[in-house]
Amino acid sequence: MYLKIESCIMRTGINIIRANIHRLSPMAGALLLSFILGILMLPLPGNGETDVQPEFQWPLVKGEYPDLEYITSTFGESRIDHFHSGLDIAGNNDAIYPVAAGEIVFSRMHGDDPFHPMQGPGNYLFLHHEGDWWSGYYHLKAFDEEPRTGTVGPETVIGHSSNSGHSGGPHLHFFMSTEYGQRIMNPLVLLPPVTDIHPPVIGPLVIVSTDERRTHIQHSETQNIRLTQPYPIQIQLHDPGLEAYTRRGVYILEWQLNDEPAQTRRFDYIEFKNGDWRLHGEQAFDEVFRYNQYSLGELNWLHGGNRLHVKAVDFNGNVTEVDYFVNVDREY
Numbered sequence: 001m002y003l004k005i006e007s008c009i010m011r012t013g014i015n016i017i018r019a020n021i022h023r024l025s026p027m028a029g030a031l032l033l034s035f036i037l038g039i040l041m042l043p044l045p046g047n048g049e050t051d052v053q054p055e056f057q058w059p060l061v062k063g064e065y066p067d068l069e070y071i072t073s074t075f076g077e078s079r080i081d082h083f084h085s086g087l088d089i090a091g092n093n094d095a096i097y098p099v100a101a102g103e104i105v106f107s108r109m110h111g112d113d114p115f116h117p118m119q120g121p122g123n124y125l126f127l128h129h130e131g132d133w134w135s136g137y138y139h140l141k142a143f144d145e146e147p148r149t150g151t152v153g154p155e156t157v158i159g160h161s162s163n164s165g166h167s168g169g170p171h172l173h174f175f176m177s178t179e180y181g182q183r184i185m186n187p188l189v190l191l192p193p194v195t196d197i198h199p200p201v202i203g204p205l206v207i208v209s210t211d212e213r214r215t216h217i218q219h220s221e222t223q224n225i226r227l228t229q230p231y232p233i234q235i236q237l238h239d240p241g242l243e244a245y246t247r248r249g250v251y252i253l254e255w256q257l258n259d260e261p262a263q264t265r266r267f268d269y270i271e272f273k274n275g276d277w278r279l280h281g282e283q284a285f286d287e288v289f290r291y292n293q294y295s296l297g298e299l300n301w302l303h304g305g306n307r308l309h310v311k312a313v314d315f316n317g318n319v320t321e322v323d324y325f326v327n328v329d330r331e332y
């Protein structure tokens with residue numbers, strides 16, 4: 001947010017400078033401009049990928065900030081065949097506010113949607129914010145008094161949470177994207193920080209054989225396995241969040257087998273690239289999840305003793321690290 005405000009001021013500043021430089025000789029003006037621009041450009045932190053970032057707020061607050069309750073799903077979780085592209089907050093008939101002031105660019109109810117059979121979002125609404133930002137709100141209650149067009153401010157009630165469309169219970173699903181929808185961001189990266197006191201929970205490794213038999217490998221104790229082919233490895237992993245019972249996605253997953261280079265999954269955004277939505281602009285869904293679990297892919301096990309180190313970090317930086325000690329009888 002700091003960066004974006006600064007870059008706005010910078011742009012305005014450049015325009016003022018340009019206006020004044022016109023009164024100087026072209027050469028002196030160019031020199032002065034490049035000097036000033038150099039000073040202005042240098043201290044810019046961050047990646048500067050978008051010019052403007054509005055000041056974002058939570059669209060639905062359950063509990064007392066920053067201890068937000070009922071965040072039941074986070075960004076980037078597996079939805080069997082695609083990434084969960086937003087964040088879920090459980091609640092019925094709660095007033096929903098926009099993540100920032102903006103303009104309603106699309107608002108549809110189940111019944112008046114011209115793009116049938118798009119049933120998933122139920123009653124939904126898309127907003128365009130300053131810069132190239134969009135946000136969307138799904139599964140809303142049928143619109144009644146709420147605006148369907150025009151601009152909305154941070155205090156405008158844009159809908160109420162409900163259970164319309166493809167939804168397993170009353171909740172708000174919302175997403176936040178930049179680059180006009182090409183890059184969908186993890187809302188936790190953008191919104192004011194909330195409490196999460198529980199570190200991720202790492203369970204066993206799971207190997208699914210060709211006949212669908214599942215083998216579990218627990219961490220901390222040495223296990224012996226016989227492999228006839230390089231099966232992909234899954235890992236049971238979730239983050240409890242504020243409430244101990246929720247099972248949410250993690251922010252960072254890292255693993256390292258023996259002395260091989262460590263591998264990382266970072267759930268900060270998904271981007272549409274080379275015909276697929278890719279996590280962090282890199283991995284397609286099938287590389288990140290299998291059987292609805294986090295996938296580590298085909299590990300290059302050594303015949304004999306192996307150590308697999310796994311580290312999981314949640315959105316608040318709570319860390320869990322485990323080691324799996326696996327004796328592999330490698331038959332391939």
Ligand SMILES: [Zn+2]
Pocket residue numbers: 073084086087088172173174
């Ligand atoms: Zn959702």
